[in-house]
Structure formats: structure tokens, C-alpha cells
Amino acid sequence: MSDSEGETFEKQVKIVIVGDGSSGKTSMSQRFSNDKFTPAYDQTLGIDYYLKRINLTRTYNVTLAINDIGGQTLGGAMLDKYIYGADIVLLVYDITNLQSFENLEDWYHSVMKYCAGRKPLFAVVGNKSDLEHLRAVKPEKHHQFAKDRDMLSYFVSAKTGESVENVFRQVTAHLMHVVLPKNDQDGARIIKAPIVRQESQNTTPIQPTSPLGSQSRTSVCNLQ
Ligand SMILES: Nc1nc2c(ncn2[C@@H]2O[C@H](COP(=O)(O)OP(=O)(O)OP(=O)(O)O)[C@@H](O)[C@H]2O)c(=O)[nH]1
Numbered sequence: 001m002s003d004s005e006g007e008t009f010e011k012q013v014k015i016v017i018v019g020d021g022s023s024g025k026t027s028m029s030q031r032f033s034n035d036k037f038t039p040a041y042d043q044t045l046g047i048d049y050y051l052k053r054i055n056l057t058r059t060y061n062v063t064l065a066i067n068d069i070g071g072q073t074l075g076g077a078m079l080d081k082y083i084y085g086a087d088i089v090l091l092v093y094d095i096t097n098l099q100s101f102e103n104l105e106d107w108y109h110s111v112m113k114y115c116a117g118r119k120p121l122f123a124v125v126g127n128k129s130d131l132e133h134l135r136a137v138k139p140e141k142h143h144q145f146a147k148d149r150d151m152l153s154y155f156v157s158a159k160t161g162e163s164v165e166n167v168f169r170q171v172t173a174h175l176m177h178v179v180l181p182k183n184d185q186d187g188a189r190i191i192k193a194p195i196v197r198q199e200s201q202n203t204t205p206i207q208p209t210s211p212l213g214s215q216s217r218t219s220v221c222n223l224q
Pocket residue numbers: 019020021022023024025026027028038039040041042043044045069070071072127128129130131156157158159160
């Protein structure tokens with residue numbers, strides 16, 4: 001593949017987000033795809049889908065197919081189908097909830113069991129970094145977990161939006177062996193940001209293309 005003049009490349013990447021209930025997987029997905037945050041907890045039953053097309057570089061456009069998996073599916077019969085074909089897996093926990101961090105081990109092994117020899121790119125994501133004063137998981141533990149399993153690692157806040165977009169851009173760039181411009185890399189640093197309330201944008205519902213069972217529930221798809 002060459003970067004010859006004027007040529008652009010279109011790719012599709014499947015991202016699966018797993019982790020305990022209430023860790024913030026849906027909030028991360030919604031922040032990234034619609035730039036919105038909902039304080040009320042609405043448990044994901046099965047799986048939700050989001051689509052977002054990003055310009056990774058001037059020559060790479062990537063459509064991210066985000067599979068937001070409900071925390072209750074760990075050990076369930078559908079997990080293998082949800083994970084099938086994943087290019088990237090985000091293991092999300094809540095930094096104020098130690099159990100959600102400890103359970104990442106189970107999530108990791110469950111995902112690996114269903115990957116059938118095709119190991120996706122993994123990243124561990126500590127969410128709710130706006131609640132630093134309630135932190136229950138030491139950053140060293142987070143970093144050691146990632147290092148021991150050769151994973152990328154991030155801290156984000158779906159509430160403030162801090163680093164959420166960077167996670168999606170950077171994991172995609174890593175997967176595709178694309179070097180992001182310097183300002184993209186800089187964006188990975190934790191930056192305190194005010195909470196901005198935005199009116200939700202119009203979304204166009206799109207049917208999922210994955211063959212899924214009847215217990216799945218699809219809500220939001222947002223193609224940008
Ligand atoms: N303070 C704070 N609250 C957050 C953040 N992210 C999510 N929450 C809240 O945490 C609760 C759970 O968030 P969800 O995104 O629904 O969690 P989930 O991981 O999708 O949960 P399941 O669907 O049950 O697997 C909600 O009340 C969110 O508003 C965050 O970054 N900071």
C-alpha cells in the first residue's frame with residue numbers, strides 16, 4: 001500500500017469494549033460517538049453498537065465499529081459471538097471500584113478464550129478519572145497489569161471527555177501501524193477540562209451487520 005498523491009484508504013475496525021457493569025463502557029462509547037454524557041445509569045442488556053468514521057491521518061479514513069458489551073454478559077452464552085472478529089479490545093474499569101479492576105483478569109481470560117488464536121490488540125482503560133479523590137486503584141497496579149500483558153494503557157473520564165477520543169485514535173493507530181502527528185500524541189496526556197453540556201445531535205439509525213442472537217438489543221448508531 002502506498003501513500004501516493006491524493007489517494008485515501010478506507011478501513012473498518014471492530015472495537016469491543018468489555019468490563020464490569022457500571023464501569024463506564026456505554027458512557028465512553030457515547031462520549032466518543034455523540035460527545036454526550038448521561039449521568040443516569042442505564043444498564044446495557046446484551047450489546048449496543050456505535051459507528052464512527054474518523055480521519056486518522058490525511059490518507060487514512062477509518063470506520064470504527066464499536067461493540068459496547070453489557071457487564072452482565074461475563075460468563076454468558078453470547079460473549080463469544082460478541083467478541084468474534086475483534087481487532088481491538090478495551091478492558092474498562094472504574095478507578096473508584098477495586099473489584100472492577102480485579103475482575104479485568106476474568107474479562108481478559110474470557111476474551112482470550114474466544115479469540116481462537118487471533119489475538120486482538122488490548123488496552124486497559126481506567127475510567128472516571130474526574131473522581132480522583134475517590135480513587136481505589138493505585139496507578140502502579142494499573143500500569144503493572146498492562147505491562148505484564150503487553151497492553152496499551154490509558155486513564156479517561158467519560159464525564160469530562162478527558163482523553164476519550166485519544167484512546168480510540170491511538171489504539172486504532174497502533175493496530176494499523178500508523179504514526180499519528182505530534183499533536184495527536186500530545187493529546188494523550190491528561191488534561192483537566194470543564195464539563196460542557198451539549199445538545200444531542202441528530203442521529204441516523206443504522207442496522208447492525210453482525211449476525212447476532214435475539215437477546216441482543218441495539219440502540220444507537222451514529223455515522224459521522
Ligand atoms: N463521575 C463519572 N461517572 C461516570 C463516568 N463514566 C460513567 N459514569 C457513570 O457511571 C454509571 C455507569 O456508566 P455506564 O456507562 O452505563 O456503565 P457501563 O459500563 O456501560 O455499565 P453496563 O452497561 O451495566 O455494563 C452511569 O451513572 C454514568 O453516568 C465518568 O467518567 N465519571
